[in-house]
Amino acid sequence: MTAVTIKDVAQRAGVSPATVSRVLSGNPATSAESRQQVEEAVRALDFRPNAQARALRSTRSDTVGLLVSDVRNPFFADLAHTIEQGLLELGYVTLLGNANENREQQDRYLDTLISRRVDGVIVAPQGGDSASIDALLTRDVPTVFVDRTIPGVDVPSVTTDSGPGIRAAVRHLAELGHVRVGYIAGPQSVSTGRERLESWTSAVAESGLSDDPALVHLGDFQSASGSEGVHALFSLDEPPTAILAADSLMAVGAIAMLHRLDLRIGEDVAVVAFDDVEWFSLLDPALTVIAHSVDEMGRRAVELLQEVIAGRRPDSVTLPSELVVRASSSSPVPTPSRPLGRN
Incomplete structure (x- = not known):
């Protein structure tokens, strides 16, 4: 099917191609009668202006x-x-x-x-x-x-100020009695990864939680690194009793690995995720999150x-961040699980 052109519209409307162009561009230098004729022809022919050609003639591409x-x-x-x-x-x-x-x-x-x-x-x-x-x-x-x-x-x-939400999460876990809390961090090449790790480090120092560097696993904001983080943290001689994942996708990977290790969220290990994904509240148990809009x-x-x-x-x-407490972190401190591969 041959594409409809401005010339086709002009011929049907009984006006010049220049008039059609002025009508289509919104130029007021056309009569009401001409505008009506062109608009009727455009509808009848189902004419669609060439967006690339229009962009070349103007400073807008829409x-x-x-x-x-x-x-x-x-x-x-x-x-x-x-x-x-x-x-x-x-x-x-x-x-x-x-x-x-x-x-x-x-x-x-x-x-x-x-x-x-x-x-x-x-x-x-x-x-x-x-x-x-x-x-x-x-x-x-x-x-x-x-x-x-x-x-x-x-x-x-x-951007989001991650600090308030992370500090609240650390206080929450400390008040429950957790001491060794694992943190699955984002990549340090991007601002959110760096800022959240800085907020975590400061909050840990303020709360008295263990500052064992082995409790921090550097991920990449993708689910596989969440799984790798959990595997590494629970391979320690003294595994953590709680986990905080620095974004939703790493939290998904962390949850998947916890299930593979038969660790019960909210019972064997407390879990907190940064980002409040809609279906996190539908999990069993529902996931505690650091939320921002x-x-x-x-x-x-x-x-x-x-x-x-x-x-x-x-x-x-x-924008602000805040802690939303749900069942994944509401249980008392569990007995630390044994390291992977140990009897």
Whole structure:
């Protein structure tokens, strides 16, 4: 089927192609009669303007790039949905990219978004030293960071203050009588991984919990490292009696490994996760979490980008975190399980 062109619309409407172009671009220099004729012809022919051609003739593409860290992570899936819906209400189509917690993959997507002439970009950056991040800023592409930041890069951002939630979780576990608490940390190459580990270290020192460095396992915000963390922690001569995973996907991996080791959550070991995924409250036992509003983060990111596109320089936003206590951490301190492979 041959694509309908502006000339086809002009012929049906009985006007010139230039008139059709003015009507479609919203130019007021057309008569009401001409606008009506063109609009009727557009509907009759089901004409759809070529978005790429329009972008070449204007400074707008009506598209925004969104790059999340890992689409499999429930937190980022919810964040992407909130941002995409918010942008759609403003008339933007979202081009979604998945960095897969990998800087090279991030840069490949960002280079593509730049070449597509998107009107702006919302990105959860994978750390510094990115030529593609530099290219965004050099080309003055309106950019907002979400969830993560890069030190020294002055871009409006929406992030979470992890400190209050982590301190509350540590106090909660200490008050239950736990002393050895394992922490499955995120990658230290990204801001959230570093900030949460710093908050954890400070909170442990304040609470009097064991500061044994073997109780910290460095993960990568993916489920496999959550499983690896639990395996490593419960291979210690003196395993922990509680676990805190620094994000939802590592918590999923940690829970899977605890089940494989026949360790009962809330009885043999207390578990706390950072991020409140909807179905965490439906587990048996329901999971204690450090919560922050993914919907609010998404809405504020869209608002910031709208301001940047309009040429303004909005202030960054920091959202709070809080502890939500559920059954996975409400039991008394259990008897420490024996190390793996020991009799």
